[in-house]
Amino acid sequence: DVKVTQSSRYLVKRTGEKVFLECVQDMDHENMFWYRQDPGLGLRLIYFSYDVKMKEKGDIPEGYSVSREKKERFSLILESASTNQTSMYLCASSGTYNEQFFGPGTRLTVL
Amino acid sequence: GIQVEQSPPDLILQEGANSTLRCNFSDSVNNLQWFHQNPWGQLINLFYIPSGTKQNGRLSATTVATERYSLLYISSSQTTDSGVYFCAVGYHNDYKLSFGAGTTVTVRA
Numbered sequence: 663d664v665k666v667t668q669s670s671r672y673l674v675k676r677t678g679e680k681v682f683l684e685c686v687q688d689m690d691h692e693n694m695f696w697y698r699q700d701p702g703l704g705l706r707l708i709y710f711s712y713d714v715k716m717k718e719k720g721d722i723p724e725g726y727s728v729s730r731e732k733k734e735r736f737s738l739i740l741e742s743a744s745t746n747q748t749s750m751y752l753c754a755s756s757g758t759y760n761e762q763f764f765g766p767g768t769r770l771t772v773l
Numbered sequence: 774g775i776q777v778e779q780s781p782p783d784l785i786l787q788e789g790a791n792s793t794l795r796c797n798f799s800d801s802v803n804n805l806q807w808f809h810q811n812p813w814g815q816l817i818n819l820f821y822i823p824s825g826t827k828q829n830g831r832l833s834a835t836t837v838a839t840e841r842y843s844l845l846y847i848s849s850s851q852t853t854d855s856g857v858y859f860c861a862v863g864y865h866n867d868y869k870l871s872f873g874a875g876t877t878v879t880v881r882a
Binding site for chain 2: 671693695699704705707710712718720750752754756758759760761762763764765766767769
């Protein structure tokens with residue numbers, strides 16, 4: 663079974679803090695994704711990566727950056743957290759046909 | 774982008790009832806997935822079904838790609854089936870998936 667894990671289920675941070683969200687997959691997938699999910703807005707793609715050190719902007723990249731130094735790990739970085747980044751963050755990975763598998767999610771609250 | 778419409782938006786079922794969820798999409802796709810989001814927020818893969826019919830226990834799905842729709846069937850529903858069901862579509866050569874707004878299913882004991 664594909665397994666995607668995320669570093670935290672719940673996270674509370676203060677405005678202006680630097681926040682790291684980590685995602686690890688164990689299926690040797692080339693592609694990894696970061697989404698956020700908000701009520702009424704659905705799932706929105708923030709960034710994705712199709713190979714180590716490669717990244718592409720999704721639909722809402724502003725305020726975020728990403729890092730992929732190893733194939734199994736994809737990090738989402740909030741350089742200076744703001745209250746409007748309070749959300750559910752979901753990581754996913756996929757292989758050749760882009761069948762995506764999701765991690766358990768991180769509920770981030772920025773105070 | 775691809776438009777994805779799911780219906781109904783909400784569904785309330787009595788335990789043991791059967792139901793059908795629908796997903797319409799606006800373009801020819803070769804990637805279609807159904808997910809169940811559980812109460813803790815995790816998206817669980819149900820089916821990868823760009824065409825044809827698949828069954829997994831009490832769940833089954835059918836995609837008619839030429840007519841641009843997919844159906845998810847839940848039989849003998851249980852309270853654990855409650856949650857939001859999402860349909861997502863895309864192309865093999867495009868990393869993006871377009872998600873529908875979801876169908877919220879509530880199964881009452």
